[in-house]
Amino acid sequence: MPNMTETADQTKSPEATPEQLMQLLDLQIALQKTRRKAGQKHRVTLLVGSVLLILAGLFVALMILQEMAGDLRSQQTFGMNPAAEEQSQ
Numbered sequence: 001m002p003n004m005t006e007t008a009d010q011t012k013s014p015e016a017t018p019e020q021l022m023q024l025l026d027l028q029i030a031l032q033k034t035r036r037k038a039g040q041k042h043r044v045t046l047l048v049g050s051v052l053l054i055l056a057g058l059f060v061a062l063m064i065l066q067e068m069a070g071d072l073r074s075q076q077t078f079g080m081n082p083a084a085e086e087q088s089q
Contacts, residue, residue: 016024
């Protein structure tokens with residue numbers, strides 16, 4: 001029956017040289033930089049899209065408020081104030 005230490009020694013991969021480790025680190029650093037740049041690009045797109053969506057919502061709200069103010073003015077001009085009619089009855 002083989003010993004656990006013997007099987008562990010047999011399955012060990014050869015150790016990497018310092019040069020190989022440096023190359024591996026350089027590749028990982030380069031990969032992280034490209035991922036970070038891609039993430040920044042998506043972040044900028046998301047921020048610009050969010051700001052545009054907020055501005056569009058504000059524009060729609062402004063249009064609705066202007067329409068409501070116009071309706072209120074027209075009711076007051078023609079003397080059709082619903083609050084005044086309810087009080088007189």
